């Protein structure tokens with residue numbers, strides 16, 4: 056029998072963050088693991104439909120729904136890896152003067168402070184989703200984007216550099232729903248700017264390279 060490649064949840068050593076409790080992280084890791092599991096389950100179900108090499112007319116509704124759901128689960132898995140992967144308990148708040156990220160932000164926005172105001176502004180937008188700073192690999196330019204749920208708004212081919220989860224589950228144990236700005240402040244206190252700068256240079260999204268085949 057054919058064994059398909061599978062995903063395994065990555066492990067993130069993130070206790071003791073500033074303003075984001077261990078309790079929140081534990082709950083959030085469990086949610087992330089659910090996305091990994093659902094990605095594998097949906098992939099297997101789609102493979103089951105495809106194994107005879109065709110999609111029958113009566114299979115089309117189920118196939119379509121599974122494929123749409125896979126977009127949510129896949130992006131949920133990957134974005135959480137970027138998110139946890141750009142946090143550290145030794146965060147520095149802002150990137151250093153003259154750092155690669157700061158220079159890229161200045162080239163794209165004029166000043167780092169303007170980039171930051173835009174990123175935070177995106178993060179405060181109403182709705183559930185993500186604020187993501189991407190880099191256009193064709194010219195190095197940075198831009199900030201709002202991603203609805205996990206899959207609507209990602210720019211194809213752009214590289215995510217800084218990924219901030221602003222679903223309420225990311226902060227509801229620590230802050231009230233209306234206190235999202237305080238969570239965003241806490242997020243910045245924990246950003247791993249060295250890790251973010253590795254992404255500028257084509258690094259991986261998490262602390263380790265994905266190997267997850269079973």
Ligand SMILES: [Fe+2]
Nearest residue numbers: 220222224225
């Ligand atoms: Fe999340």
